[in-house]
Amino acid sequence: MSEEGSPQFHEVCAADEIWAGEMKEFTVAGTPVVLLRIDDESVRAVQHICPHQDHPLREGDFDGCTLICGAHLWEFDVSTGRSINPDDAKLAMYPVEERDGSIYVAIDGIKTFHSHA
Numbered sequence: 470m471s472e473e474g475s476p477q478f479h480e481v482c483a484a485d486e487i488w489a490g491e492m493k494e495f496t497v498a499g500t501p502v503v504l505l506r507i508d509d510e511s512v513r514a515v516q517h518i519c520p521h522q523d524h525p526l527r528e529g530d531f532d533g534c535t536l537i538c539g540a541h542l543w544e545f546d547v548s549t550g551r552s553i554n555p556d557d558a559k560l561a562m563y564p565v566e567e568r569d570g571s572i573y574v575a576i577d578g579i580k581t582f583h584s585h586a
């Protein structure tokens with residue numbers, strides 16, 4: 470049980486399962502999440518579907534900075550979760566901790582974003 474202000478983190482995978490520029494989808498306590506290791510070696514966790522029309526983001530392209538949805542090529546800066554093109558959408562971002570050789574993610578209270586069609 471987590472208390473307000475201290476999210477409960479779940480162990481997701483070994484830290485070396487994701488290298489810089491890679492992304493993988495995992496299920497964290499029943500919630501699908503995409504983990505991405507960006508160019509500065511830190512890890513981000515974002516919603517698993519595109520806010521546009523729910524296409525799985527794991528099927529897109531990721532270059533270590535920008536995630537491009539494979540359906541209609543919307544682009545997202547995964548260091549912030551904000552979209553680049555178009556510039557008025559965003560991805561839900563989950564808190565991530567990397568420690569003791571593992572990656573942990575908290576999902577409580579975070580909702581998937583949807584955008585205009």
Ligand code: FES
Pocket residue numbers: 519520521522523524538539540541542543
């Ligand atoms: S569903 Fe991702 S850009 Fe349309």
